[in-house]
Amino acid sequence: MMKDAPLELPKKAILDNYEMCEGLYDEIFDANQNAREHYKILVEDFGKLKPEDYTKLNDYAKISFFNQGITFAVYSESLKGVERIFPFDLMPRIIAAKEWEHVEKGLIQRNLAINHFLYDIYHDKKILRDKVVPADLVFSSNFYVREMIGINPPGNIYTHICGTDIIRHNDGHYYVLEDNVRCPSGVSYVLSNRETMKKVFSNGFLHHDVRSIDDYPHQLLEMMVSMAPEGVDDPTCVVMSPGMYNSAYYEHSFLAQNMGIQLVEGRDLFVDKNFVYMKTIHGPTKIDVIYRRVDDEFIDPLCFRAGSYLGVPGLMSAYRAGNVTLINAPGTGVADDKAVYIYMPDIIRYYLNEEPILKNVRTYRCELEEDYRFVMENMHNLVVKPVDESGGYGILIGSRASQEELEEFRTLITGNRRKYIAQPIMSLSVHGTFIESESAFEQRHIDLRTFSLMSKDKQFVLKGGLSRVALTRGSLVVNSSQGGGSKDTWVLEE
Amino acid sequence: MLSRIANSLFWMGRYLERVEHTARYIKVHYYSELDAPLDSKEEFIFESIMTMIDEDMKITGDGELKEKQLLFSITLDEKNPASIISGIGYARENARGARDSISSELWGGINRFYHFINGYSEEDLHKEGIHVLCDRITEHCSIVNGYIDNTLLHNEAWSLIRLGIHVERAFQITRILYSKVKDIQSLQKQYLSKSMESYECVTMLKSAEAFDMSKIYYRGVPNIREALEFLILNRNFPKSICYNLRHIHHAVEKIATSKQHHAGSIEFKVGKLFNTYEYLTIEDIEKRDIPEFLNDTLLDLFEIAQGLEEKYLSN
Numbered sequence: 001m002m003k004d005a006p007l008e009l010p011k012k013a014i015l016d017n018y019e020m021c022e023g024l025y026d027e028i029f030d031a032n033q034n035a036r037e038h039y040k041i042l043v044e045d046f047g048k049l050k051p052e053d054y055t056k057l058n059d060y061a062k063i064s065f066f067n068q069g070i071t072f073a074v075y076s077e078s079l080k081g082v083e084r085i086f087p088f089d090l091m092p093r094i095i096a097a098k099e100w101e102h103v104e105k106g107l108i109q110r111n112l113a114i115n116h117f118l119y120d121i122y123h124d125k126k127i128l129r130d131k132v133v134p135a136d137l138v139f140s141s142n143f144y145v146r147e148m149i150g151i152n153p154p155g156n157i158y159t160h161i162c163g164t165d166i167i168r169h170n171d172g173h174y175y176v177l178e179d180n181v182r183c184p185s186g187v188s189y190v191l192s193n194r195e196t197m198k199k200v201f202s203n204g205f206l207h208h209d210v211r212s213i214d215d216y217p218h219q220l221l222e223m224m225v226s227m228a229p230e231g232v233d234d235p236t237c238v239v240m241s242p243g244m245y246n247s248a249y250y251e252h253s254f255l256a257q258n259m260g261i262q263l264v265e266g267r268d269l270f271v272d273k274n275f276v277y278m279k280t281i282h283g284p285t286k287i288d289v290i291y292r293r294v295d296d297e298f299i300d301p302l303c304f305r306a307g308s309y310l311g312v313p314g315l316m317s318a319y320r321a322g323n324v325t326l327i328n329a330p331g332t333g334v335a336d337d338k339a340v341y342i343y344m345p346d347i348i349r350y351y352l353n354e355e356p357i358l359k360n361v362r363t364y365r366c367e368l369e370e371d372y373r374f375v376m377e378n379m380h381n382l383v384v385k386p387v388d389e390s391g392g393y394g395i396l397i398g399s400r401a402s403q404e405e406l407e408e409f410r411t412l413i414t415g416n417r418r419k420y421i422a423q424p425i426m427s428l429s430v431h432g433t434f435i436e437s438e439s440a441f442e443q444r445h446i447d448l449r450t451f452s453l454m455s456k457d458k459q460f461v462l463k464g465g466l467s468r469v470a471l472t473r474g475s476l477v478v479n480s481s482q483g484g485g486s487k488d489t490w491v492l493e494e
Numbered sequence: 495m496l497s498r499i500a501n502s503l504f505w506m507g508r509y510l511e512r513v514e515h516t517a518r519y520i521k522v523h524y525y526s527e528l529d530a531p532l533d534s535k536e537e538f539i540f541e542s543i544m545t546m547i548d549e550d551m552k553i554t555g556d557g558e559l560k561e562k563q564l565l566f567s568i569t570l571d572e573k574n575p576a577s578i579i580s581g582i583g584y585a586r587e588n589a590r591g592a593r594d595s596i597s598s599e600l601w602g603g604i605n606r607f608y609h610f611i612n613g614y615s616e617e618d619l620h621k622e623g624i625h626v627l628c629d630r631i632t633e634h635c636s637i638v639n640g641y642i643d644n645t646l647l648h649n650e651a652w653s654l655i656r657l658g659i660h661v662e663r664a665f666q667i668t669r670i671l672y673s674k675v676k677d678i679q680s681l682q683k684q685y686l687s688k689s690m691e692s693y694e695c696v697t698m699l700k701s702a703e704a705f706d707m708s709k710i711y712y713r714g715v716p717n718i719r720e721a722l723e724f725l726i727l728n729r730n731f732p733k734s735i736c737y738n739l740r741h742i743h744h745a746v747e748k749i750a751t752s753k754q755h756h757a758g759s760i761e762f763k764v765g766k767l768f769n770t771y772e773y774l775t776i777e778d779i780e781k782r783d784i785p786e787f788l789n790d791t792l793l794d795l796f797e798i799a800q801g802l803e804e805k806y807l808s809n
Binding site: 249 | 497595
């Protein structure tokens with residue numbers, strides 16, 4: 001690969017005409033266009049590449065994803081639809097050791113606090129009685145699950161897996177944008193991206209001390225095993241998927257395969273006398289721990305949505321009896337409600353008696369009179385988000401919206417003030433990203449989805465995570481469902 | 495092993511085998527019979543391909559157009575559930591449903607196969623000719639089969655895939671023999687053509703990739719009797735009915751919960767059928783009407799496939 005490149009510097013390399021926009025935080029270069037310390041070697045490596053060299057590597061990466069079946073279907077005239085790969089950018093995002101240490105500490109702190117919070121609101125509700133978090137906000141959340149009141153999950157752990165989204169603002173600081181504590185997805189792409197990068201860009205790994213990420217499936221399984229119901233020594237663990245036609249099916253099968261455990265669907269399971277079994281060719285086999293990638297409202301038609309075929313009738317009852325562990329616990333969604341997010345710094349202080357390490361974005365709660373008026377008047381400078389959606393749906397970016405759209409959102413908010421929050425438009429940091437149509441690197445906004453695991457006495461944070469890229473120039477929406485791409489993320493050794 | 499996964503693995507094996515068989519059959523019939531000692535060659539070729547692969551096929555054109563339509567329909571037509579492209583699609587869909595039970599290498603092999611056939615256009619087909627496509631398909635099948643045998647733990651999952659493969663192969667071979675024997679009988683009735691009979695015999699052996707090995711075994715080109723003996727009873731040739739029954743038996747034994755089979759159970763039936771064939775001679779078969787014998791074999795295979803579905807593969 002790199003060895004074939006000519007030794008003298010080519011006339012026009014891919015990074016030569018890199019344009020920098022003022023007022024943005026570029027991850028690679030400082031304001032004087034000098035590569036930041038931890039990017040120096042990478043910039044040198046990439047600086048030698050000509051567009052045609054790069055295209056070759058890029059094509060190889062694409063074929064590799066395609067053949068592994070890491071694709072999604074786009075509907076078309078043909079019967080099956082065309083399969084596309086998720087856009088992937090070969091230039092990795094690098095996080096220096098010191099900086100990562102800070103992020104990791106912040107994530108662990110936040111997740112511990114969230115877990116305390118969940119235990120509390122399903123038990124004594126101290127934080128509500130002390131009026132640190134308004135009680136009506138918690139009880140009015142769509143994700144507050146009354147069936148969870150008084151239940152003690154093993155080890156009192158609710159959020160075994162967190163997918164916190166963080167960004168770097170143009171002030172250079174990291175902020176938490178969202179706490180995803182229901183069924184966060186994306187970790188399979190982190191692992192597959194790394195596999196592909198190692199094949200395509202092996203020199204980069206020889207020149208850097210990149211922290212390894214491939215023990216994630218092992219850590220995940222270890223966590224699941226440790227969460228077995230009391231008295232079960234050698235638990236049977238499974239991953240539960242809504243099925244092959246779910247958009248995250250690749251991830252579900254990837255995780256099951258990498259942990260070496262069964263991937264099941266609701267129809268493979270049944271409950272008998274409060275124990276959960278799967279239907280095997282040799283008859284029923286009891287299962288003990290379920291990493292379910294099915295949302296709360298679909299897991300048990302007897303308890304939640306009655307028409308759900310994805311779930312298992314009686315599952316909640318088996319869970320309440322302590323005969324099966326669900327990962328994550330039901331009812332965690334109340335903690336990633338975007339209005340509850342506002343109170344996260346207070347929640348951290350309340351339970352841990354510590355100052356929050358990662359910053360929270362200033363958030364306006366439209367339910368409060370003062371905030372509501374502010375949002376109505378300043379909507380063109382704000383991002384408006386529904387509190388209970390994910391995947392970047394239902395969001396309004398005020399600065400890019402037309403008069404009609406702003407008006408439409410004013411009506412929406414006034415009609416259901418609990419449902420909306422607003423935030424200043426954060427300037428997500430930018431990273432050099434190869435734009436095929438220009439055959440050159442350009443700045444694009446990025447965020448970082450992190451992945452943390454929590455068991456009784458152990459916290460694990462995957463080194464790095466999924467750096468998501470908004471591929472449209474100037475766009476701040478990085479979600480893959482909205483045309484975002486991704487990058488490998490390198491956390492360096494000290 | 496989940497019953498649903500078992501079902502996917504079994505059908506993955508069946509579809510893969512069916513695709514391989516279809517490609518081989520088309521290739522052999524299309525090319526061997528181009529110089530067959532017959533007057534209406536085209537009709538005969540199309541007729542035999544259609545009976546074997548897709549009896550419901552509706553072909554409207556004539557002459558060259560008919561040939562193009564037929565070849566497209568059995569290979570690349572997504573709307574035809576019996577086409578090769580559909581078969582590969584089903585195999586991949588089943589593999590995807592059982593993704594966590596198979597190796598990345600096997601999945602990658604099937605996935606590349608799928609993308610290969612989906613990237614192959616009708617123009618490519620008519621430009622390059624049917625043999626290029628069929629050769630590539632056969633190659634992909636061999637690669638996938640290699641991954642099945644060499645990257646999987648030879649446990650239940652592998653046994654279920656093999657079970658699907660051998661059940662499908664036993665069906666296909668029996669059907670070929672049945673239709674060829676019928677063809678030969680009708681030729682004999684019409685105008686007893688000895689050259690045509692040996693011609694059909696060779697095509698039959700080639701359709702099962704058995705021509706070379708049968709020549710070695712019989713030290714010369716086999717006659718029709720030897721060809722039938724080879725394809726029905728040879729214990730060591732991987733395409734013979736007897737060989738496949740033995741492997742169905744092996745696979746079922748590996749999957750079965752208990753080793754004690756009561757009479758009437760599916761395991762019992764499989765064992766009995768296999769053992770009957772092991773100790774059968776071509777003379778025994780000749781004492782009966784051969785097409786009737788082969789038809790009974792088909793019925794036995796149906797009964798077994800159904801029994802397996804009921805016992806192991808349905809929820």
